[in-house]
Amino acid sequence: MERRRFLADIARYAALCSVVPTDWRVVARPRFADDPFTLGVASGDPTSTGAVLWTRLAPRPYELDGGMTGGRPIIEWELADDEAFTKGVRRGRYTAAPELAYSVHVEVEGLAPDRWYFYRFRAGDAVSPVGRVRTTPAAGALTPLRLGVASCQNYEQGLFTSLDHLSRERCDLVTHLGDYIYESGGRQGAVRTHHSVEIRTVEDYRERYSQYKLDPMLQAAHLMCPWLVTWDDHEVDNNYASDFGENGMESAEQMRARRAAAYQAWWEHSPVRVPRARSWADLDIRRTTDWGALARFWMLDTRQYRDDQACGDGTQAVPCGDWANPARTIMGAKQEKWLSDGLGASRSRWQVLGQQVPVAPFDSTVGPETKLYMDGWSGYPANRDRLLAEIALKAKNRTVVLTGDVHSNWVNELHAGFDRPGREIVAAEFVGTSLSSGGDGDPVWRGSAEVMPENPHVKWHSARRGYMICDVRPDAWTTEYREVAYVQRPGAPVTTPATFRVEHGKPGIARV
């Protein structure tokens, strides 16, 4: 592995040193010495009439440009009713381009609602793996939904055993709540080789996505069904906030350049349909997906528009500094208005917030002092209380928040505000643990038992690795927590330690 990396690096630097003008010509019949579909295929952002089909041509993924040698290759895509592609439904061509890493984003339209299809790509003589994709139910339909929820897949800290199990769950849809890659790396505790340098350029981020996308378990999970993807901090920089980097060593201009590189590479590797931005640094990824009239997903971005953490990152005693200032925001004014207007206008049975960091507070110290996690909504209490007040007004007890980030499972009843105790319950938050980040994990997070009495809104907690499976129906939302006991060696079986249920329109979360 090391030797291969070394040789790849040599080839890369040689490529950087030699001045080879990029060939921009369209290549009608591209030829590949190696399989160009090493990074797999994926689908995402389904509607009732279409979806995005994704791949990226990368015959030698660790080389600059994925081993592609220029040109704009024309590739073909196919969509069929059957896995053997005897009943074709749609087909077309797509011209990939070097400036976008030869990524492919096909937006298929004209499909029937609530239907499964199969898709694949052809490039030259090569044929891609076959993925399954489905459309959402028609407007007005209350068809049930089986949803997988995943986040935080640090490559070096654990095997993707959780994704292996997820790929056999027969989900209709998977949402990934961020930390799809990690920008930093340390070899300590690593169970597999990872590049240990902090990454900054678009080439760096592409290489990191390549490394992750090569994992067969991640590829298999994408083959199962369409995904709704958002990002968290590690797609750019740990705990970054808007133009503020983690360690304060980068200027705002440097952070914008880094964001542009990271956001572009994220787009190049994600099966998403997002509006065109003037600059990659301003890529706007908030969007909605409707599952008939059953559920509306609001995919949020709580990274790009937030104020810097008030009193440093990590867990801090509050009040402190500017923490309680009502002008501080985690969503940004535009996104906040978009969501609150939208919650009022939507007649969907369930409102689902797909987002990054915990909404509920967690006081992590015993006694009268309060210590909170400043990188979550607890670092932005005024914005949180405004959000919860909007939910109370517009979608009370039919709102479910899905959260990642903290590498542990939490079931939180959300109250109309956490500014004082005793406000009514208005929503449910299911925080899902990491797929692999943090290594094997523990039954519970260290120190959590003593402080649980100070956090009565927390109904359950565990700190193992895994994912969630949600069964969504008109009258009830059920979340099953799936866990694996270890990820630092292969083969952990999957268990379901706890299941929770929310009745539509009723306050509270009940353990089943």
Ligand SMILES: [Fe+2]
């Ligand atoms: Fe993470």
